[in-house]
Amino acid sequence: MxxxxxxxxxxxxxxxxxxLDASVSPTLKVKLWELxxxxxxxxxxxxxxxxxxxxxxxxGVMISLLKLLGTEGDLKLxxxxxxxxxxxxLTRMDRVFPMYPDLASALA
Amino acid sequence: xxxxxxxxxIDSRLDNSRLVGLAVRGLCQLLxxxxxQAGQTELAVVEAxxxxxxxxxxxxxxxxxxxxxxxxxxxxxxxxxxxGTTLDPGELETPDTAPPRLDxxxxxxxxxxxLAILRQTMDQVDYYSVGGLNTLVLRxxxxxx
Numbered sequence: 001m002x003x004x005x006x007x008x009x010x011x012x013x014x015x016x017x018x019x020l021d022a023s024v025s026p027t028l029k030v031k032l033w034e035l036x037x038x039x040x041x042x043x044x045x046x047x048x049x050x051x052x053x054x055x056x057x058x059x060g061v062m063i064s065l066l067k068l069l070g071t072e073g074d075l076k077l078x079x080x081x082x083x084x085x086x087x088x089x090l091t092r093m094d095r096v097f098p099m100y101p102d103l104a105s106a107l108a
Numbered sequence: 109x110x111x112x113x114x115x116x117x118i119d120s121r122l123d124n125s126r127l128v129g130l131a132v133r134g135l136c137q138l139l140x141x142x143x144x145q146a147g148q149t150e151l152a153v154v155e156a157x158x159x160x161x162x163x164x165x166x167x168x169x170x171x172x173x174x175x176x177x178x179x180x181x182x183x184x185x186x187x188x189x190x191x192g193t194t195l196d197p198g199e200l201e202t203p204d205t206a207p208p209r210l211d212x213x214x215x216x217x218x219x220x221x222x223l224a225i226l227r228q229t230m231d232q233v234d235y236y237s238v239g240g241l242n243t244l245v246l247r248x249x250x251x252x253x
Contacts, residue, residue: 022122
């Protein structure tokens with residue numbers, strides 16, 4: 001479901017799911033919260049480039065993670081495209097999440 | 109062109125919304141919808157199914173939820189039936205919440221996002237309840253009107 005690797009001070013989390021929906025959201029939330037619990041000060045970069053669909057349950061996972069990290073937390077999203085980008089836009093949450101086209105620009 | 113109809117029946121489990129979403133994706137490939145419109149229709153139906161399962165059946169499995177897809181000359185209509193708790197019709201009239209603000213985590217709410225999504229992606233959204241049967245109706249026009 002997820003794969004992690006470190007880039008300097010940042011932890012990059014690649015999500016290996018094509019659909020971020022109610023079938024996977026509860027498990028994904030637990031896994032991401034576990035990562036934050038291990039090191040809450042670490043910058044987190046979520047790579048969503050494999051995701052081709054996201055409903056509000058998937059969006060809820062992202063929101064819960066952002067809330068967990070708080071306004072001082074460092075969370076970036078990369079690879080948001082197509083219908084996933086649409087879900088962020090339709091709910092206006094694209095105003096809240098820092099998004100980058102690729103990993104290189106998120107790390108810059 | 110005569111109407112074409114497809115009926116799906118699922119158990120009230122949230123993981124079944126994926127099955128419905130993929131069915132909608134397949135159906136939309138046969139309709140004159142562009143990629144964005146097809147994606148929006150898929151998202152709207154998945155949101156409607158999720159909401160029906162969580163609201164009408166309190167996320168409890170073992171209840172039936174049916175979807176009728178009707179393709180007419182100029183529109184796709186999806187009717188979603190349940191026999192659970194009825195939605196307050198006023199909820200559909202609830203104004204959209206204020207836009208989320210970067211500095212206010214309380215505004216980062218996912219609540220009612222399903223309704224915002226339905227309003228923005230479908231051309232018509234109706235809801236009624238008769239004799240214990242609740243029906244949510246989504247309509248998407250296939251050509252500009």
